[in-house]
Amino acid sequence: MNALYIEELNQRFGQSDDKGQIRFKMGKGDIPVVEIENEQASALISCQGAHVLSWRPDGQEEVIWVSREARYAKGQSVRGGIPICWPWFGAHSENTSFPAHGFARTVLWEITEACQLDSGETQISFILNTSQLDDTTRKTWPESTSALYVLTIGHSLKLELITQNNGVKAICVGEALHTYFNVGDVSKTSVTGLHGKDYLDKPDGFKRKKQSGDIGIDAEVDRVYLNTTDELSITGPQRKIVISKQGSHSTIVWNPWKQVAEKMGDLGEGGYLNMLCVESGNAADDVVTIKPGESHTLQVVYRVENN
Template sequence: MSMSIEQEIEALNEVFGIPGVVEISAGNGGLSRVRITSPAAEAEIYLHGAQVTAWKPEGEEEVIFVSEKSTWVDGKAIRGGIPVCFPWFRDKVDDPKAPSHGFVRTKEWELFSVAQMDEDIIVTLTTTGDDASWKWWPYEVRAALRVTVGKELRLELTAANTGDTAFTFEEALHTYYRVGDAEKVSVLGLDGITYFDNMDGNREKVQHGDVHLSTGTDNAYQYTEAALTLIDPQLKRRIEIEKKNSSSTVVWNPWAQGAAKLADLGDEEWREMTCVEGGNLRVGAVKLGPGEQHTFEVTMRVLPA
């Protein structure tokens, strides 16, 4: 006899809960989430998609944006937070019917471990391919996301080839940063970098100066592992973003025109968000042979503007 959601959450708390610091509870839509309240930060991670939906370092405002119109349903993506895009990015090139951004962001991951290290809380979630995903991507893979919550937020995504066939994949941590006004933010660290402009037929272009948003933007920057800074004059802060083993950076905002086409994003919510995403895509796609694994990570911290 299968357990109810309430029984599952109670069982997870018995194994992984840390009184007063880490609690597993029912979140929006009844979906299971890990809630962290430590002296260093507050955060929230849904098992659905292994998706971080909140991070608030001590003394700071909320860093992560989530749409008020997001759906919270098994099998559908959460709009906002930090979706895990894997094993492809955007539409699957050889199958337009496959789910956008891969299949792991719309399934429930397994809570693997929770640890406390000084002021940091480390949460690891895992998932594998299954009958539902093999029709889209017929390879044996184990993905693990290790989230370190503290004064900094670090996400480490590991893909392991557990089968006997090599495969190539794309990946991204599609971070929605909460901003005061998207028209006033700037992204530093991409000057001189070549990118593909998805708003202009993926034409190859070169970034000149800092990135300033003035219209719908969907740029995939290539061959760049440089650190990035998101300057937010409205909220009087800057967010520093470091990457490791990540050769791609995506900057995205749908603007008013794009937001109007998204049922799970309010018409004016584009102003409150800017996505700056580390990953490996297009020319940066990763090839893994049998028994091999690959880890990339993104670390973010908040500083005064």
């Protein structure tokens, strides 16, 4: 990866006019990133993993949380932002030596389009084609598959992950957009919209339980909520983050709390108090089967409302 690659990206996709700016540069760890600015918002996205590192709507504080101790290196996922878990979620179902949450978040994605929309938003698209992966990675997922990731950045943040089965047999895909939200003080934050839903409680041996009321965070929480399609909200003292989704039947809620966070090494001192992951995807009972020649779209939209 060198300056010529960045120059090529800017020549093909870079823009700067009265509508906004799309600019590529070398980021931390010598990993290319794209900076996006328009009248509605700004964003920073790493080309490795098509990983959103920042989204800040106009007049709002940063919505996406990234650890101060995050490590930026080729082939490694960044702690924070919006990692893409694909084509499986969590540990691989048959081989636990394969990387947790798949490989999409640690490989370079190709940019296919970037433009300013008449709405004032900016849209950028990335693609990952498994046929172009190295041999080691392809051994973990030999299926002929592609993932198109379309991001629309403005007052809201719209994310579309489209999985296409290019092979001759059905595939089973697990996925999630593993979003770390900047919540300020997680102990004063609640998640609304999951009352009555069944969930798998990882810290308690994946026991199946039922949610009662809103979710508050005062200890480790690591749960996969099943059959969830309704709108959710993350509410803190100053603002509410509203999550709408389609093509997703799982919601993962995660905060490691103090003891687990201290063992992780890259969450930063006290970082767990400022972040909360509420992930939209398809995991556990909700994994997706895609027939040959067909596709599946996971769509999530985030918007911010002041309290």
